[in-house]
Amino acid sequence: MAVTIKDVAKKANVSPSTVSRVIANNSRITEETKQRVRDVMEELGYYPNFQARNLVSNKTNTIGVVMANSATLSFQNPFFPEVLRGISSVAHDNQYGLYLTTGANEEEVYNEVVSMVQGRRVDGIILLYSRQNDATMNYLANSSIPFTIVGRPFENPDQFTYVDNNxxxxxxxxxxxxxxxxxxxxxxxxxxxxxxxxxxxxxxxxxxxxxxxxxxxxxxxxxxxxxxxxxxxxxxxxxxxxxxxxxxxxxxxxxxxxxxxxxxxxxxxxxxxxxxxxxxxxxxxxxxxxxxxxxxISIYDLGYEANRLLINKINDPDTEEQHVIVPSTLIKRGSCRQLP
CATH class of the missing domain: 3.40.50.2300 (Response regulator)
Structure with missing residues (x-):
């Protein structure tokens, strides 16, 4: 069961309105009280819902995009801007925004994803990688949030929606x-x-x-x-x-x-x-x-299909898991030659 603001208030011995003011960093709350409430939030694993304004529709119209490592390293590789271009195309057509992970290592990325899910910051998540025994993928598999993967899952691939090349x-x-x-x-x-x-x-x-x-x-x-x-x-x-x-x-x-x-x-x-x-x-x-x-490997198409499948899952939670294999082409150029 998700931790609520009332749970934090009870544990910190303050009112729920005080917890809300701490979250908003209200200057009326003393630093001592702020620290006590924040310590309790961390202890209980409470993540504020920054999308509370969308509670009526229960949607954020935001897609979470999870990179394997830090954004700095990821964007040094031309793969990521191109796959994001495909994701963005579908997001734009369906009036969704994107929320990118910015963690510097695997642990920070995992914590960001937990925050995304528990804070209801996104309607669904795209993993831009598939790694063996990955804590983030395992967490998502045991959560209720829709997600898709760019890459074949390590275990039980039929139980996931993913896009990949052969x-x-x-x-x-x-x-x-x-x-x-x-x-x-x-x-x-x-x-x-x-x-x-x-x-x-x-x-x-x-x-x-x-x-x-x-x-x-x-x-x-x-x-x-x-x-x-x-x-x-x-x-x-x-x-x-x-x-x-x-x-x-x-x-x-x-x-x-x-x-x-x-x-x-x-x-x-x-x-x-x-x-x-x-x-x-x-x-x-x-x-x-x-x-x-x-x-x-048709990088743009990998991103496009991953987001298309994800939005289908968001709109219809009962849709069956799907697997899309994006075609690839060997482009022969001048870096190879016939041996004598």
Whole structure:
């Protein structure tokens, strides 16, 4: 049962109107009383309902958008502005606003989501990621608020509404393309393996190698999250192997840009010495030198479909869980070449 303002008042030994004034930071209330009430609010897990003006309709006309980590880091990646563009398009058409998480770490993001839900600040939530054993997703699964996920859930996917790409097949297609060009020593720079998209792309990479009878070499696999601060050293170690890779598949275009920069420092040319394939197909990718071969995962459509499904759930709470697979396309450009 949700904690009410009366519960806070009773515990703090004040009137409900005093609690309301503390929430409003009324100057008439002493700092001692404010602190006592705030301590009780924290102890009881009470989150003020900032959308009380909408109690009559019981709607806020606001969608919560949850990023995996801090907004600062998220917006450094072109994926997030583009997926938000898709979400915003549906929100605008349905007269909804957006409420973005701004937590600096996983714990802060979780606390913000709890505050959103218990404070009734939003009508529904979109998770922009799917992570293994994620506290925020587990909390939402046990709450009554409608939510959708960009990414396949780790467990019991049929019990959730989500939008995703076929990441296993996308990775297989990228690796098969390199194999068709004559490459056999193919490295894979993946994302953090607690994210389902990273697990699926690694699986596709391994399956493509197996299809071609090429053994999986652990030395050709780099977990980019673990080596983010050592990417230059990781690239150097790859290229200093007795049999260095002739091609690399990277988790996304940002990682590819970084790898190319390190290769330039090593006087290794793309694609003449090394071919590169990536994911996401950011707009800048076609303007690189050489232009980057990348899997276009239709980022805008991921956001658009996630919000469309969410608003359907808000309008009809009894609607069945749905799963939408957004198509992807391998865009072949100049970062890959046929081996002699």
């Amino acid at each position: 990441n296993v097949d996308n990775a297989k297609e990228a690796v098969h393309y390199l194999i068709e060009l004559g490459h056999e020593r193919i490295a894979f720079v993946g994302g953090g393996l607690d994210y389902i998209v990273s697990q699926d792309r690694l699986k596709g990479y391994q399956q493509a190698l197996a299809d071609a009878g090429i053994p999986f070499n652990e030395q050709y696999f780099i977990n980019e999250e673990e080596t983010a601060s050592l990417s230059r050293d990781a690239t150097l170690n790859l290229m200093n192997m007795d049999q260095p890779p002739t091609a690399i598949v990277t988790h996304d275009d940002l990682v590819a840009y970084e790898v190319i920069r390190y290769l330039e420092e090593l006087a290794i040319s793309v694609p003449y010495d090394l071919s590169i394939v990536s994911f996401n197909n950011h707009k800048i990718s076609e303007h690189l030198r050489p232009p980057l071969t990348s899997v276009d």
